Amino acid sequence: MEYFKGITKIKYEGSDSKNPFAFKYYNPEEKVLGKKMKDHLKFSMAYWHTLVADGKDPFGNATMERPWDEITTDPMEQAKVRVKVAFEFMEKMGLEYFCFHDRDIAPEGKTIEQSNKNLDEIVDIIESEMKRTGIKLLWGTANLFSNKRFVNGASTSPNADIFAFAATQVKKAMEITKRLDGSGFTFWGGREGYETLLNTDMKLEQDNFARFLHMAVDYAKEIGFEGQFYIEPKPKEPTKHQYDFDSATVISFLRKYDLINDFKLNIETNHATLAGHTMNHEIRLAVDNGVLGSVDANQGDLLLGWDTDQFPTNIHDTALTMYEIIRGGGFNTGGLNFDAKVRRSSFSVEDLFYGHIAGMDAYAVGLKVAARLWEDRVIEDNLAKRYSSYKKGIGKDIVEEKVGFKELEKYILNKKVLDLNESGRQELLESIINQYIIG
Numbered sequence: 001m002e003y004f005k006g007i008t009k010i011k012y013e014g015s016d017s018k019n020p021f022a023f024k025y026y027n028p029e030e031k032v033l034g035k036k037m038k039d040h041l042k043f044s045m046a047y048w049h050t051l052v053a054d055g056k057d058p059f060g061n062a063t064m065e066r067p068w069d070e071i072t073t074d075p076m077e078q079a080k081v082r083v084k085v086a087f088e089f090m091e092k093m094g095l096e097y098f099c100f101h102d103r104d105i106a107p108e109g110k111t112i113e114q115s116n117k118n119l120d121e122i123v124d125i126i127e128s129e130m131k132r133t134g135i136k137l138l139w140g141t142a143n144l145f146s147n148k149r150f151v152n153g154a155s156t157s158p159n160a161d162i163f164a165f166a167a168t169q170v171k172k173a174m175e176i177t178k179r180l181d182g183s184g185f186t187f188w189g190g191r192e193g194y195e196t197l198l199n200t201d202m203k204l205e206q207d208n209f210a211r212f213l214h215m216a217v218d219y220a221k222e223i224g225f226e227g228q229f230y231i232e233p234k235p236k237e238p239t240k241h242q243y244d245f246d247s248a249t250v251i252s253f254l255r256k257y258d259l260i261n262d263f264k265l266n267i268e269t270n271h272a273t274l275a276g277h278t279m280n281h282e283i284r285l286a287v288d289n290g291v292l293g294s295v296d297a298n299q300g301d302l303l304l305g306w307d308t309d310q311f312p313t314n315i316h317d318t319a320l321t322m323y324e325i326i327r328g329g330g331f332n333t334g335g336l337n338f339d340a341k342v343r344r345s346s347f348s349v350e351d352l353f354y355g356h357i358a359g360m361d362a363y364a365v366g367l368k369v370a371a372r373l374w375e376d377r378v379i380e381d382n383l384a385k386r387y388s389s390y391k392k393g394i395g396k397d398i399v400e401e402k403v404g405f406k407e408l409e410k411y412i413l414n415k416k417v418l419d420l421n422e423s424g425r426q427e428l429l430e431s432i433i434n435q436y437i438i439g
């Protein structure tokens with residue numbers, strides 16, 4: 001059965017094309033820096049937004065028109081249909097990866113046993129669709145935030161039974177991720193945070209979170225799951241204080257609890273914005289600390305203070321994001337997962353295609369701009385020049401840790417004239433970036 005009738009595989013037609021069902025910039029086989037575009041970008045579909053999100057918001061009901069959801073009202077039958085829809089969509093879009101939460105793909109049952117049985121049944125279908133199409137699982141995860149039992153968090157719940165329940169759920173989610181040969185497993189701290197210190201033992205909660213992650217690492221070894229674990233930072237929403245605030249916070253958490261060798265980061269553009277950072281800042285920190293894992297590609301609205309999860313269309317941002325990824329050596333296990341949803345007023349089936357086309361084209365442009373900036377060493381040469389005083393003389397001694405305050409005092413007292421500061425040339429650099437974007 002075909003669900004997207006009349007829509008054929010989306011092809012690259014070039015920037016003159018007026019066809020809304022064509023890529024204008026994303027040309028999967030085109031080589032950039034010696035590698036195919038599709039292998040730089042590794043686009044992934046987020047099952048939760050594309051197959052499950054129905055357009056509900058705090059003020060209104062579902063708006064999405066999804067004809068395949070009308071075929072049956074039985075949740076398991078609906079889940080089976082959605083798998084077929086998902087794979088037809090990914091094939092038509094040329095998306096070679098996907099990501100899911102356990103509860104996106106199969107409905108939760110009345111008991112854990114029933115939930116796991118539902119998962120197994122759906123995973124059978126997903127597995128055969130993956131074989132048929134060659135589409136791969138970028139990462140799996142467990143939804144530890146929707147059910148009311150997680151109202152106070154999962155591994156950071158004040159209730160030990162909830163900790164145990166969450167562990168049981170993650171155990172199963174890891175097993176199915178392994179079965180589907182997922183290259184990663186993500187922990188986004190859904191409700192791992194707090195609203196008020198008046199009722200929160202923050203130290204115990206954070207210690208427990210780390211204990212939970214160690215258990216996951218141990219279990220991965222036990223079952224031979226070799227995928228990469230990721231933590232996805234986010235500063236707020238749903239809780240007021242999310243423990244995984246941003247890259248810097250997560251990196252120091254991983255170091256403190258001796259998890260730094262087992263986890264990398266899955267960095268999301270809109271979460272960076274909410275933390276008051278740029279995406280390139282967040283990625284740069286991860287790269288510099290050896291923990292860049294994967295990216296949740298989307299964009300927020302700078303006028304709004306919440307996670308709008310829009311498809312990325314801002315090519316200035318995609319260029320600087322891709323620049324940091326190239327600078328970091330590119331993706332290994334990770335990719336660009338569209339943790340993005342169409343607006344609730346973009347409710348037609350076609351909008352799912354337009355959203356992904358917009359995102360893929362924006363990242364293709366970003367990649368090409370970033371590759372040219374990298375090849376021409378625009379930013380790198382400027383950095384080398386700006387920091388050149390650390391390559392020789394006293395600067396070299398500082399970097400090589402050969403001097404302390406006394407030696408530096410002696411050096412500066414002997415120096416009659418200080419070397420001049422140089423302009424940072426920010427505006428020049430910004431206009432050069434624009435020149436590279438406009439071409």
Ligand code: XUL
Binds near residue numbers: 188232268339
């Ligand atoms: C929530 C978010 C999640 C994670 C996966 O803001 O980004 O969808 O990506 O749990």
Ligand code: CO
Binds near residue numbers: 232268296
């Ligand atoms: Co995300």
